[in-house]
Amino acid sequence: MRKCHTSRRDTFKPVNATPIARVKNNEITMLTDDYQKRDATKKLVLKPKFSEEVALVKFYPGLDPAVIDWYVEKGCKGILLEGTGLGHVSKYCFDAIKNAVKHGVVVALASQCIWGRVNMNVYDTGRDLLSLGVIPLEDMFPETALVKLMWVLGQTRDPKEAKKLLKTNIAGEFSPRTMPDEIGVDGESADER
Amino acid sequence: MNVDYAKIGLKVGLEIHQQLNTQTKLFCSCPPALFKEEPEITFLRRLRPTQSELGQVDPAAFFEFQKGVKVLYEANRATSCLVEMDEEPPHPLNMEAVEVVLTAALMMNMQPIDEVHVMRKTVIDGSNTTGFQRTCIIASDGWIKVGEKTIPMQAASLEEDAARKTGTQDDGKTICYRIDRLGIPLIEVATAPVIYSPTEAQEVAFAIGRILRDTGKVMRGLGTIRQDLNVSLPNGALIEIKGVQELELISKVVEYEVQRQLGLIQVKEELQKRGVKAEELKEEFIDVSEVFRQTKCKVIRKAVDRGQKFSGILKRELMPGFRVGTELSDRAKFWGRVGGIFHTDEMPAYGVTAEEVEALRKAAGASEEDAVVFVADTAENVADALKAVVERAREAIDGVPAETRTAKEDGTTRYMRPRPGAARMYPETDIPPSLITSAFVDKIRSNLPEPAEKKLERLMKEFSLNEKLAKQIVDSEYGVLFEAVVKESGVSATTVAVFLTETLKALKRDGVQVEKVADDQVMEIFRGVSSGEIVKEAVADVFVWLSKNEGKNLQDAVGALGLKMFSKAELEALVDGAIAANRQSVDRLGKKAFGMLMGIVMKEVRGKADPELVSKLLKERLE
Numbered sequence: 001m002r003k004c005h006t007s008r009r010d011t012f013k014p015v016n017a018t019p020i021a022r023v024k025n026n027e028i029t030m031l032t033d034d035y036q037k038r039d040a041t042k043k044l045v046l047k048p049k050f051s052e053e054v055a056l057v058k059f060y061p062g063l064d065p066a067v068i069d070w071y072v073e074k075g076c077k078g079i080l081l082e083g084t085g086l087g088h089v090s091k092y093c094f095d096a097i098k099n100a101v102k103h104g105v106v107v108a109l110a111s112q113c114i115w116g117r118v119n120m121n122v123y124d125t126g127r128d129l130l131s132l133g134v135i136p137l138e139d140m141f142p143e144t145a146l147v148k149l150m151w152v153l154g155q156t157r158d159p160k161e162a163k164k165l166l167k168t169n170i171a172g173e174f175s176p177r178t179m180p181d182e183i184g185v186d187g188e189s190a191d192e193r
Numbered sequence: 194m195n196v197d198y199a200k201i202g203l204k205v206g207l208e209i210h211q212q213l214n215t216q217t218k219l220f221c222s223c224p225p226a227l228f229k230e231e232p233e234i235t236f237l238r239r240l241r242p243t244q245s246e247l248g249q250v251d252p253a254a255f256f257e258f259q260k261g262v263k264v265l266y267e268a269n270r271a272t273s274c275l276v277e278m279d280e281e282p283p284h285p286l287n288m289e290a291v292e293v294v295l296t297a298a299l300m301m302n303m304q305p306i307d308e309v310h311v312m313r314k315t316v317i318d319g320s321n322t323t324g325f326q327r328t329c330i331i332a333s334d335g336w337i338k339v340g341e342k343t344i345p346m347q348a349a350s351l352e353e354d355a356a357r358k359t360g361t362q363d364d365g366k367t368i369c370y371r372i373d374r375l376g377i378p379l380i381e382v383a384t385a386p387v388i389y390s391p392t393e394a395q396e397v398a399f400a401i402g403r404i405l406r407d408t409g410k411v412m413r414g415l416g417t418i419r420q421d422l423n424v425s426l427p428n429g430a431l432i433e434i435k436g437v438q439e440l441e442l443i444s445k446v447v448e449y450e451v452q453r454q455l456g457l458i459q460v461k462e463e464l465q466k467r468g469v470k471a472e473e474l475k476e477e478f479i480d481v482s483e484v485f486r487q488t489k490c491k492v493i494r495k496a497v498d499r500g501q502k503f504s505g506i507l508k509r510e511l512m513p514g515f516r517v518g519t520e521l522s523d524r525a526k527f528w529g530r531v532g533g534i535f536h537t538d539e540m541p542a543y544g545v546t547a548e549e550v551e552a553l554r555k556a557a558g559a560s561e562e563d564a565v566v567f568v569a570d571t572a573e574n575v576a577d578a579l580k581a582v583v584e585r586a587r588e589a590i591d592g593v594p595a596e597t598r599t600a601k602e603d604g605t606t607r608y609m610r611p612r613p614g615a616a617r618m619y620p621e622t623d624i625p626p627s628l629i630t631s632a633f634v635d636k637i638r639s640n641l642p643e644p645a646e647k648k649l650e651r652l653m654k655e656f657s658l659n660e661k662l663a664k665q666i667v668d669s670e671y672g673v674l675f676e677a678v679v680k681e682s683g684v685s686a687t688t689v690a691v692f693l694t695e696t697l698k699a700l701k702r703d704g705v706q707v708e709k710v711a712d713d714q715v716m717e718i719f720r721g722v723s724s725g726e727i728v729k730e731a732v733a734d735v736f737v738w739l740s741k742n743e744g745k746n747l748q749d750a751v752g753a754l755g756l757k758m759f760s761k762a763e764l765e766a767l768v769d770g771a772i773a774a775n776r777q778s779v780d781r782l783g784k785k786a787f788g789m790l791m792g793i794v795m796k797e798v799r800g801k802a803d804p805e806l807v808s809k810l811l812k813e814r815l816e
Contacts, residue, residue: 086282116275119282122623176222177274178281180234 002114002141015114016139016178036172049154051077056146058082058112059089065096072099077157078106078149081134082142087111087118088125094132101133106153106162108135110145117178135163138174148173196451198390201426205394205447206347206386208421209401210379212354212412215290218376219353220283220327220624221276225377225412227357229743232267232371236278239263240317240324247619254317254324260530263367264319267359272373277356279322282623286311286329290351290378291627293410294331295637297380298349300404300644303335305634309351311621319368320355321375327621328352328381331629339393339400345385352379380405386423391444391451394422398443406670407642413670414708415439422446422600429454430593435609437600445604449512453606454593456511457520461592467502467562471587478579481567484552488545503564503586507538512605517589523608524585525568529578537565648672656686665694674712682719688729689719696733709740717747731756731800759802761810767794768810784815 005011014020022029055071057063057079071079079100083089087109089097100107109129111118117139120126130136137145152165169175218225240262242254268277275281286309295305313325328350335346354377356370382401388394398420405411411418419438424447425431432454437446507518522534535543537559540550557565566582568575588594598606643651645667652663656679666675671693678693679686693715701707718735721727726747727735735750742749751757759767771793772779779786794807 117281119284119623121285121625122282127625176284179270179274180236180268180278180280181270 002143004114015141016116017175018179018181034172034175047151047155050150051153052150054078054080054146054149054153056080056082056142058142059084059093061090063090063093065093068093068096068100072096072103072105076105077153078108078162080142080146080149081107081109082112083109083118083129084112086122086126087120087129087136088123089129091125091128094128097129097132097134104159106135106149106159106166107133108137108145108149108166110137110140110142112142135166137166138176139178140174144173196448196455198451201451201455203389203447203451204386204425205388205391206384206423207388207394207398207401207443208381208383208423209398209405210352210381210419210421211402211405212417213290213293213378213380214410214412215287215293215378217287217289218277219287219290219351219378220285220376221274221281222284223272223274223277223376226272227371227373228269228272230269233269234273235265235267237263237265237367238319238322240319251315251317254315257317261366262319265362265367265369266322266356267369267371268373273375277322277372277375283327283621286351286624286627287378288627291331291629292637293378293408294349294351294380295629295634296408296410296641297382297405298332298335299634299638299641300407301335301337301346301349301382301401303332303346303349305332305629306330307629309627309629311624311626312618313621315617316355320358320370321353322356322372326353326355327624328618337397337400337404339397342393344397344400345387347383347385348381350381350383352381353377354379380411386425391447394447395440395444398440402440403645403668406672407645407648409642409673422450424450424454426451426454426458426593428458428592430595431612432593432595432606433597433612434606435597435599438602442600442602442604446600446606449605450598453511453515456509456517457589457593460506460509460517460589463506464502464590469502469590471590473502474583474587476580476583478576479557481553481556484549484556485545488549502562504562505538505564506589507536507564507566513603515605520589520608521566521582521585524581525578527608527610528581529568529570529574529576531568531570531574531578534578534582535567535569656690658686658690662687662690662694666690669694671697674715677712678716678719681716682723684719684722684729688722692732692736700733700737705737706740707736709743710736714739714746721747721751725758725803727751727756727758728800728803734800756801759798761806764794764798764802764807764810767797768807768814772814779815787811787815790815 001012002015003011004013004015019031020035021031053076055076055078057068057071059082068079081089081097089109097107109118109120118126118136120130120134120136140148148166148170152162155165156162212225215225217223240254240258242250242258244250266278276283291309298305309329309331311327311329313323314328316324316326329352330348330350333348335349336343337346338344354374356372356375359369359371361368382405384397384401388397402418415438418440419436420440420443422434422437422443423431424434432450434446434450437443507516507521509517511517511520518534518536518538521536525531525534535545537550537554541547553565553567554563557563559565566579568578568582570578585594595612597609597612599609600606649660649663649667652658652666653660656663658666666672675689675693678684678689682689697707715736718727718732718739721735722729722732731754734754735747735756738750738754739745742753768790771790775786775790775793778789782789790811791808794811795804798807
């Protein structure tokens with residue numbers, strides 16, 4: 001769910017997902033099976049610890065990589081990069097990213113695009129970032145990814161363990177399949193008919 | 194036709210493709226499943242040729258582009274995502290599929306490669322939204338034993354299946370494809386061309402099929418397995434035959450192809466005897482609309498070509514229902530987009546009169562020994578069609594042209610396209626190479642499925658099957674299902690085995706579409722037997738009903754077939770009734786009345802009651 005309009009009533013839209021249910025005249029109609037159902041047999045375990053030693057860095061042409069260095073020096077434990085398109089940050093930032101990873105900082109990446117999934121195997125820049133140790137976060141929003149990173153670093157300080165947790169789908173925060181109708185206006189398509 | 198295949202030097206190589214039953218598709222997380230309902234999503238695309246990474250435009254792609262064909266894709270949410278639509282890059286290679294191919298490859302004594310590189314193979318018929326099919330070699334250089342002979346295996350690859358064609362719209366200008374099948378993993382296994390007879394080809398295909406099934410991870414049923422055959426004769430050509438769907442058809446396809454090539458070699462000799470030269474066959478076409486101005490044949494209007502000294506050749510049969518004229522016609526259809534051709538070897542016919550044929554010969558300046566080919570269509574299509582006809586006629590002088598053909602259900606083949614050039618593959622740059630480590634291979638090697646002989650022994654011992662039945666199960670597609678059903682339902686192994694082999698074979702022979710009934714439905718039927726919901730005598734009826742009523746379950750079948758079992762109380766009433774109705778006989782015969790009464794009751798309840806229970810109740814009453 002994302003706030004998509006500054007003022008309209010229907011500002012909240014599911015993005016990279018379809019609505020779970022429709023409420024009309026106080027009646028709920030479920031629209032999908034794909035959600036976590038209430039299960040009384042499961043025992044609730046609260047894991048409320050969050051780490052505040054994380055940073056969100058949005059990449060833009062001209063971003064000063066010293067910003068990344070500064071976060072590392074300040075003792076930041078996780079950096080969430082907001083990359084362009086399929087998941088890119090320009091080459092001139094690579095040294096700073098490399099340095100962060102070397103200092104045990106968990107560096108993960110989500111896309112600035114609203115819709116879709118990062119795929120860092122398509123272009124050289126993406127592949128280079130992967131080999132630097134940057135963790136691609138599928139179809140998560142940077143906002144969601146940041147909060148997840150805070151929670152993950154609240155659970156563990158081990159970068160390896162943190163990486164594993166980041167890539168584990170815990171509460172439907174990412175989905176392995178993206179549907180064609182998960183974009184824009186209902187039923188509209190860019191394809192000519 | 195009696196042919197000494199060894200003497201004529203027949204060589205056959207096999208390529209077997211089978212769908213894998215993995216959790217997900219090859220390059221995304223969709224399930225490998227098809228849907229039958231109306232599509233939820235459709236989208237229209239056109240093919241536009243672009244330069245490849247090497248700066249070349251594929252000529253075949255350009256040809257298709259000129260035809261202006263559109264493709265309408267159909268999808269639903271359950272079976273496709275953006276990856277199949279080519280709206281999202283492929284995800285990394287499905288390692289479960291790699292594991293299945295490695296398993297089969299090791300069973301065929303192949304050497305795994307150490308790094309998997311996915312390649313793109315240009316496909317221009319619209320069956321891939323990307324314009325290419327992804328494929329990768331997993332292992333190479335192995336062998337299998339078939340009887341006494343060692344068959345070298347060239348390679349085992351992993352491919353994505355293509356979308357399936359569901360029809361065409363607006364006069365064939367729009368082709369419809371369903372993308373549910375797109376991306377389902379396929380294993381491809383290729384033998385060396387060391388097969389020397391049609392029956393041997395079938396035996397080898399059978400042996401490979403069995404190994405694939407032994408992995409326990411391949412799909413079953415029509416459309417899940419496709420065999421390609423490479424058939425060559427020393428004086429003929431290497432012909433690639435695509436898409437033989439039934440194993441049983443392989444020997445026939447090879448026989449027909451040999452017949453066709455031998456027939457074409459005879460044609461070549463005949464043409465050479467007649468002194469026909471390629472340069473005599475000119476692309477000079479004559480408009481004969483005038484000749485057919487008054488014709489009763491509705492389809493004719495235009496254009497002829499004269500085939501120098503081809504009289505009588507075009508009507509020669511090469512395969513059942515397939516003549517030399519069909520060879521020309523197939524080319525005309527492919528290159529000229531026409532419905533077919535007419536030729537004087539088949540005239541007068543189709544409403545064309547003898548006089549019209551005479552006038553046609555005259556207009557074309559054809560002598561007795563020439564054949565005249567004519568086509569009715571637009572000027573452009575006619576020109577392309579006749580050019581293709583001339584091209585094919587010229588090739589006839591040299592014998593058998595090398596080409597790719599497609600297999601029909603009757604075992605004959607038709608022209609599909611020219612043999613592709615060698616450079617159709619280029620690297621898929623969106624997917625990183627995957628390492629096959631020796632640890633991964635060793636793990637698979639130490640867990641290989643048991644070989645057929647071991648399995649036979651075990652089935653006889655563990656399930657007390659006789660040798661014949663155990664062998665049938667091993668040879669069948671149902672080995673895995675058999676064990677699961679027996680273990681879960683507790684129904685006698687022999688009953689399950691007989692059903693899965695002999696009964697299913699008989700049902701198939703009677704035209705029942707056995708592949709329509711899913712494994713879990715078979716399981717449900719036998720669970721019904723063990724819980725007493727149905728008797729084992731009713732299994733086949735329920736199965737047949739389910740094959741005709743897709744999406745229904747056991748309860749539906751029981752209801753529709755009136756198979757609801759008699760309850761114990763109902764049976765008791767029936768037994769009492771039978772005794773009362775035959776009071777005199779019962780009094781006279783006492784316990785000896787059992788046989789008669791059993792017959793009366795069973796006549797009424799057969800298929801809906803356990804005979805043992807009836808017998809027990811009856812005996813109690815007669816005591």
